[in-house]
Amino acid sequence: MKKTLLAVLxxxxxxxSTLYAATITPTSGVSILYVNGQPAEDKLSENLxxxxxxxxxxxxxxxxxxxxxxxxxxxxxxxxxLNIDDVHGDLKIDHPQARSRMEAEKVFKSDQxxxxxxxxxxxxxxxxxxxxxxxxxxxxxxxxxxIAEHNQSRGIYFENGQVVDQPVAVQVASVAANSAxxxxxxxxxxxxxxxxxxKAWYLQSSTEERKAFRRWxxxxx
Numbered sequence: 001m002k003k004t005l006l007a008v009l010x011x012x013x014x015x016x017s018t019l020y021a022a023t024i025t026p027t028s029g030v031s032i033l034y035v036n037g038q039p040a041e042d043k044l045s046e047n048l049x050x051x052x053x054x055x056x057x058x059x060x061x062x063x064x065x066x067x068x069x070x071x072x073x074x075x076x077x078x079x080x081x082l083n084i085d086d087v088h089g090d091l092k093i094d095h096p097q098a099r100s101r102m103e104a105e106k107v108f109k110s111d112q113x114x115x116x117x118x119x120x121x122x123x124x125x126x127x128x129x130x131x132x133x134x135x136x137x138x139x140x141x142x143x144x145x146x147i148a149e150h151n152q153s154r155g156i157y158f159e160n161g162q163v164v165d166q167p168v169a170v171q172v173a174s175v176a177a178n179s180a181x182x183x184x185x186x187x188x189x190x191x192x193x194x195x196x197x198x199k200a201w202y203l204q205s206s207t208e209e210r211k212a213f214r215r216w217x218x219x220x221x
């Protein structure tokens with residue numbers, strides 16, 4: 001029994017290590033909000049990554065007040081979705097160079113600020129987009145849903161922090177939507193008498209239904 005338990009634990013550890021092969025650690029001033037569709041374990045410290053493709057949602061949250069100032073001046077950027085194609089080691093992420101509020105506002109005026117992402121001390125490439133918020137006072141309230149909608153429109157799906165193919169439920173919904181779009185309802189007709197009504201029904205019937213109807217007509221004569 002003891003040997004079996006040890007074997008199960010060893011297998012679980014091995015499986016876990018294959019799923020989570022690396023970490024991402026933010027520098028001061030960077031907040032990691034979501035990792036692979038799930039809330040970050042720690043916004044200001046390291047988070048686990050999968051081996052291969054990963055997606056992190058990050059934001060700059062940096063105090064721009066001069067050293068020794070009595071009050072803070074925190075600049076908060078919009079959230080950015082970063083897609084990283086090939087992760088095989090620990091990552092570090094730093095915010096774009098911004099030494100003042102004015103400089104930060106200028107940097108983030110662009111939709112492509114230069115986040116510094118390093119793996120083993122070398123800069124690696126990534127793709128980024130600003131996460132589109134809602135209108136109103138709290139545009140990023142319910143961010144998890146906004147991220148899911150962002151990803152779904154781009155054909156990206158996560159389940160429990162793992163990238164997956166399109167879920168069956170989404171496929172069914174997509175097929176239903178396409179069917180609804182392709183279906184053309186018959187033009188409305190104003191029926192003035194029984195003959196016109198019969199004609200309308202006959203024209204809207206399938207081939208088999210028409211055959212059955214004709215057989216029924218013969219039986220009635």
